[in-house]
Amino acid sequence: MVMSAAAYLPAPKLGEWLKELSVRHLVLAPQARGDAVVFAPYAEGGEIVLDRDATMPPKQAVFPATEELLRFRRVKDPEDPGRVDVELSASQPAPKTVVFGARPCGTRGFLAYDRVYRSPKTTDPYYAARRDATLFVTVACTAPGNSCFCHWVGSGPDDASGSDLLLTPVTGGFVVLAVSGRGDELLGSPLLEPAGDRTAEAEKVLAAVRAALPPAPDISGARDGLTAVFDDMGFWDEVSAKCVSCGACTYLCPTCYCFNITDEGDGLAGRRLRTWDNCMSFQFTLEASGHNPRPTKAHRLRNRVGHKFSYYPALHEGAVACCGCGRCVRGCPVSVDIREIVLAAIVRAARAREETAHD
Amino acid sequence: MIELNPYLPEMATILETVQETPTIKTFRVRLDDPGRMQAFSFQPGQVGQLSVFGVGESTFVINSSPTRMDHLQFSVMRAGEVTTRLHGLAAGDKVGVRAPLGNHFPYESMRGKDIVFIGGGIGMAPLRTLLLFMLDNRADYGRISLLYGARSPEDMAFKTDLPEWSSRGDMTTVLTIDREAEGWEHRVGLIPNVLLEMAPSADNAVAVTCGPPIMIKFTLQALKKLGFADEQIYTTLEKRMKCGVGLCGRCNIGTKYVCVDGPVFSYAELRELPNEL
Ligand SMILES: Cc1cc2nc3c(=O)[nH]c(=O)nc-3n(C[C@H](O)[C@H](O)[C@H](O)COP(=O)(O)OP(=O)(O)OC[C@H]3O[C@@H](n4cnc5c(N)ncnc54)[C@H](O)[C@@H]3O)c2cc1C
Ligand code: SF4
Numbered sequence: 001m002v003m004s005a006a007a008y009l010p011a012p013k014l015g016e017w018l019k020e021l022s023v024r025h026l027v028l029a030p031q032a033r034g035d036a037v038v039f040a041p042y043a044e045g046g047e048i049v050l051d052r053d054a055t056m057p058p059k060q061a062v063f064p065a066t067e068e069l070l071r072f073r074r075v076k077d078p079e080d081p082g083r084v085d086v087e088l089s090a091s092q093p094a095p096k097t098v099v100f101g102a103r104p105c106g107t108r109g110f111l112a113y114d115r116v117y118r119s120p121k122t123t124d125p126y127y128a129a130r131r132d133a134t135l136f137v138t139v140a141c142t143a144p145g146n147s148c149f150c151h152w153v154g155s156g157p158d159d160a161s162g163s164d165l166l167l168t169p170v171t172g173g174f175v176v177l178a179v180s181g182r183g184d185e186l187l188g189s190p191l192l193e194p195a196g197d198r199t200a201e202a203e204k205v206l207a208a209v210r211a212a213l214p215p216a217p218d219i220s221g222a223r224d225g226l227t228a229v230f231d232d233m234g235f236w237d238e239v240s241a242k243c244v245s246c247g248a249c250t251y252l253c254p255t256c257y258c259f260n261i262t263d264e265g266d267g268l269a270g271r272r273l274r275t276w277d278n279c280m281s282f283q284f285t286l287e288a289s290g291h292n293p294r295p296t297k298a299h300r301l302r303n304r305v306g307h308k309f310s311y312y313p314a315l316h317e318g319a320v321a322c323c324g325c326g327r328c329v330r331g332c333p334v335s336v337d338i339r340e341i342v343l344a345a346i347v348r349a350a351r352a353r354e355e356t357a358h359d
Numbered sequence: 360m361i362e363l364n365p366y367l368p369e370m371a372t373i374l375e376t377v378q379e380t381p382t383i384k385t386f387r388v389r390l391d392d393p394g395r396m397q398a399f400s401f402q403p404g405q406v407g408q409l410s411v412f413g414v415g416e417s418t419f420v421i422n423s424s425p426t427r428m429d430h431l432q433f434s435v436m437r438a439g440e441v442t443t444r445l446h447g448l449a450a451g452d453k454v455g456v457r458a459p460l461g462n463h464f465p466y467e468s469m470r471g472k473d474i475v476f477i478g479g480g481i482g483m484a485p486l487r488t489l490l491l492f493m494l495d496n497r498a499d500y501g502r503i504s505l506l507y508g509a510r511s512p513e514d515m516a517f518k519t520d521l522p523e524w525s526s527r528g529d530m531t532t533v534l535t536i537d538r539e540a541e542g543w544e545h546r547v548g549l550i551p552n553v554l555l556e557m558a559p560s561a562d563n564a565v566a567v568t569c570g571p572p573i574m575i576k577f578t579l580q581a582l583k584k585l586g587f588a589d590e591q592i593y594t595t596l597e598k599r600m601k602c603g604v605g606l607c608g609r610c611n612i613g614t615k616y617v618c619v620d621g622p623v624f625s626y627a628e629l630r631e632l633p634n635e636l
């Protein structure tokens with residue numbers, strides 16, 4: 001981790017600091033809405049929830065659930081009223097935004113997006129505009145839950161990758177570490193104090209959290225394992241038996257980036273929208289002929305797990321498209337557990353290898 | 360408006376339509392911006408997204424040839440919402456076009472070889488672009504034969520092309536329908552069977568086939584019998600697509616995205632993909 005500069009934010013000044021950031025940015029911070037914790041615009045006096053991970057990841061800050069791709073308007077040709085022209089317009093709104101209070105896993109999810117939406121081949125201009133206008137003030141995780149597994153996928157509760165500032169809770173407040181140039185600029189606030197020895201305290205806090213993590217199983221065999229069980233539909237039927245194809249796992253996931261494109265409007269004017277899509281639905285791959293390459297939930301779960309732990313890493317230098325946040329595990333109504341599926345695939349493939357070796 | 364917005368279609372005007380069959384309609388379009396039309400280039404096999412604003416977008420192969428750039432041609436089979444609305448459009452109407460998208464037939468590596476085209480139904484569309492391209496570069500290729508089949512005479516598309524293809528001395532054209540029909544003067548029989556009767560040599564040859572899944576399945580078996588290796592057979596896939604540029608995640612088969620890595624694949628390439636066609 002590149003550490004440039006550190007500061008200290010006393011806990012009582014958190015609200016004031018967010019207010020200060022709100023002058024120039026839309027500040028999205030985790031706040032309670034009923035039972036859920038969501039990233040909502042910060043307003044003075046708003047209660048920030050940091051003791052549990054947000055129910056929804058911050059992905060809508062950069063990738064809104066519904067986003068306008070273009071507007072169209074039909075206009076009569078003044079010279080030939082029988083002719084109708086179509087006018088198109090598109091804009092990439094990029095509100096200056098600070099996402100405050102995501103855990104490292106939530107922030108890191110965007111790195112999975114970046115490799116696709118800003119690949120050398122194609123840039124998604126809507127995503128890029130929002131991404132460039134958004135700063136991430138991440139809070140190191142001191143309370144990993146039992147569905148969390150960030151350390152299985154090469155991350156950890158103090159992973160600052162993708163962040164601009166990393167806050168670590170210490171006695172009485174937070175140590176604020178700038179981890180990007182843009183983060184550095186935020187350290188100029190008069191509300192921040194010198195960090196002093198608190199940096200050492202922060203290091204201790206993080207070391208304790210890391211030490212308390214249960215050991216991480218080795219999932220480096222995930223790609224081979226998933227490839228080996230691809231055609232084993234018995235395996236996929238088994239692991240997807242409970243699934244109700246609701247798609248909650250995809251909507252809650254900070255790395256799920258698939259989207260649909262649909263039009264709305266009347267005959268005269270309207271918009272083309274993109275919306276979060278859900279690969280767990282039958283319609284996702286249904287073709288015009290009636291043929292569906294993923295006709296059952298077993299096929300669809302196979303693709304979701306395969307994409308994250310096999311296809312995506314194959315395309316992106318080994319990077320796994322799962323940040324181990326555990327949201328899909330917690331949010332699934334029937335407790336489908338992606339960790340168990342990956343481990344089971346590795347075991348099943350190893351067993352199959354042994355059997356062929358013995359034959 | 361921003362440059363390089365992959366989602367923003369170009370406006371185009373329909374010049375002409377042809378009702379090919381009860382369910383297939385052909386559209387010849389030109390981009391409205393003359394400079395863009397002038398600069399437009401594509402390769403045989405690439406596709407475009409046609410927009411009916413307020414309804415949506417769908418993918419179709421550009422079935423005209425890059426050697427004949429007075430218009431771009433798309434042939435649309437009625438399948439659902441967008442295609443039904445497209446069928447309602449006529450000359451003078453506007454459509455949005457995002458093109459070219461996807462990969463193309465490897466026409467360079469096909470040079471010097473005999474080419475066997477086998478098309479079924481709307482599957483003739485992707486073959487048409489390559490066939491026209493090869494006819495316009497005739498000297499580069501060996502023998503060219505075409506087997507085109509449809510259910511019935513009225514389901515035969517590209518009727519305006521067929522007389523020329525049938526009468527040219529430098530290609531062989533065989534047309535077939537599934538069942539006897541009055542006035543039909545060509546072959547009767549399923550494509551794979553007719554192909555076996557035609558028995559094209561696999562020697563220094565390439566087969567290009569597209570059609571409904573069941574036809575493809577038996578055509579492949581027939582090609583195998585005739586000695587064609589997987590490397591010698593090409594087809595185009597028709598996965599469901601949305602963005603067309605490799606971002607929306609809709610069209611993958613394992614690590615391959617049909618919209619950018621396809622739609623053209625050899626059977627040798629398909630064999631390497633996970634079995635999820
Ligand atoms: C690379 C490629 C090239 C194609 N070329 C041609 C062509 O030249 N001519 C032609 O007539 N058709 C072609 N198709 C198929 C065509 O894109 C679909 O028939 C069309 O998108 C259906 O749109 P719709 O709005 O009318 O149907 P919808 O109302 O969206 O749906 C009707 C049915 O079509 C399915 N569907 C929707 N989109 C697609 C899709 N992209 N591919 C397959 N099924 C889909 C739906 O699941 C549903 O079952 C091609 C498809 C691909 C991927
Ligand atoms: S949340 Fe659970 S039940 Fe719903 S689609 Fe995902 S795995 Fe299936």
Ligand code: SF4
Nearest residue numbers: 253322323325326328
């Ligand atoms: S797959 Fe599950 S654990 Fe992994 S990033 Fe998505 S929601 Fe989190």
Ligand code: FES
Nearest residue numbers: 601603607608618
């Ligand atoms: S159609 Fe969007 S990724 Fe292929």
